Amino acid sequence: MKILVICQYYYPEPFKIHEICEELVKRGNEVTVITGRPNYPDGNLFPGYDNQDKMNEIINGIHVIRTKIPLRGNNSISLVRNYFSYPRYAKKEIKKLDKEFDVVFVYQLSPVFMIKPALYYKKKYEKKVYVYCLDLWPESLKVLHIKEANPIFKVLNLICNRLYKKCDFISVTSPAFINYLNEINKVELNKLSCIPQHGENFFLKVKPYEKQDKLNITFAGNIGKAQDFECLVRAIAQIPDSYYHKLKITIIGSGSYETKFKQQVKENKLDSIFDFTGRKKIGELISYYNDTSLFLLSLEKNSNIGKTIPSKLQTYMAAGRGIIGSIDGTSADIIHNANAGMICSAGNDKELAKIVMEMVDADDNLIKILSKNSRDYFMSNFTIDKYIDKILKKLEELG
CATH class of the missing domain: 3.40.50.2000 (Glycogen Phosphorylase B;)
Known part of the structure; x- marks a missing residue:
């Protein structure tokens, strides 16, 4: 299979998505990843990644395309810019792709907006989108003390519901997530499953x-x-x-x-x-x-x-x-x-x-x-x- 992976974070950032991609390649699949410049969690660009050659490279058999999104930095303004910029930059990279893929896989951490480029690809090429959801939205906003009564929470809840419902299937890390996506995000139960994360x-x-x-x-x-x-x-x-x-x-x-x-x-x-x-x-x-x-x-x-x-x-x-x-x-x-x-x-x-x-x-x-x-x-x-x-x-x- 030809698999397009959408995730704002990738190696050398400390997430499991690169292990998943490498295992998919070992099993005979072709994988392309559209991601950002590595700067999680401190907001500083990882050493060596100011090199233009690192923006488009092959890592352990995976084609990795990095977008020039603003870094997280160390303040809320730069973090918001980082969150909202990835979908736009990833969409630009999708337009440059010279081949079609069989399916789109989204490894969805925060923010939920990283689903948007996948849905753009779905609309353009009529391919299905499979999301692996690790962070619940808008629930994740509560860490920032933004509660249900806050207008920001309400608006984002509507956005999240639209994004999740347009996906073809969603797997989650915990059984409790299924209840949340069904009750809060209004995703049908037949489009949900639980697959716990793997260890290393x-x-x-x-x-x-x-x-x-x-x-x-x-x-x-x-x-x-x-x-x-x-x-x-x-x-x-x-x-x-x-x-x-x-x-x-x-x-x-x-x-x-x-x-x-x-x-x-x-x-x-x-x-x-x-x-x-x-x-x-x-x-x-x-x-x-x-x-x-x-x-x-x-x-x-x-x-x-x-x-x-x-x-x-x-x-x-x-x-x-x-x-x-x-x-x-x-x-x-x-x-x-x-x-x-x-x-x-x-x-x-x-x-x-x-x-x-x-x-x-x-x-x-x-x-x-x-x-x-x-x-x-x-x-x-x-x-x-x-x-x-x-x-x-x-x-x-x-x-």
Whole structure:
């Protein structure tokens, strides 16, 4: 099949779409991606991508076309410009294409507007559009404290409904998303399915858990408001000083909330516990994960966004470590059903503090059991082979 992929983000940005494209090529498909200049999450262009040759290149068998969209920057105005510019620039690149494709695949993160170029291609060439939805819109606006009563929310809800309803089929990452798209976005149930994200087989390289000098709880990923680090700081601040020498919290990544997060750690005099490493390349993560006792998974409370399954859950499970979850919804269900960790409701700092202390005091065999259960669940549910089997079947049905 000839597959046109529409996604504002692509390698070297930290999303799974490049792995999906590479696997599709390995299975004999021809893939072209129309994306933006890589600048997520910090808003700065990745080194080397000011080179014109990088705007149109072949990466591991995939034809990657990059549009000259404005960068995210570090303020709301530049972010809005970035969000609204991609559909327009991608449409221009579509007009330049010298061949037709069998089907269009949209890997839909935020913003939802990245669906628009795919619908333009659908109208021009009468091809079908398959969307893999990772972020709900307009629900995602609630992270910015834009609620249902806000006129902006209402207008965007109408726009989102039109975009989603024009797509031929939508797969989502979590069962809760199906209810949202059906009830809020008015998408018919027969056009919806759930396919959880895959984890990265690369992290199977992480060694089996071995006892650490300290309980090392690791978070890896985007440091944003949605991850609710305020709850984490409040929780750790409640723990008695006598635990400090037995506890370490490693924060790997960067993002818009990083500065405020560090400030909160400092204000609560928790510098001796927290270790901020900055963002790391994927190959560098193995050594950090080898030294990890448990991973942290957290999301804000009181939002449907909390019902998503963050991709880091699959990554954590692939790495073979237990998980401390301050999270609601499907992710909490998975951790519980897999017997892969300890969970409390999102935003519950008292329960989170209690869990951390329990794990510091826990028998080392418990952490080993959680680690094994976590990886076993990954192998049974979240490998890329299982994911691509389902995605490709739908692409072939629509193509």
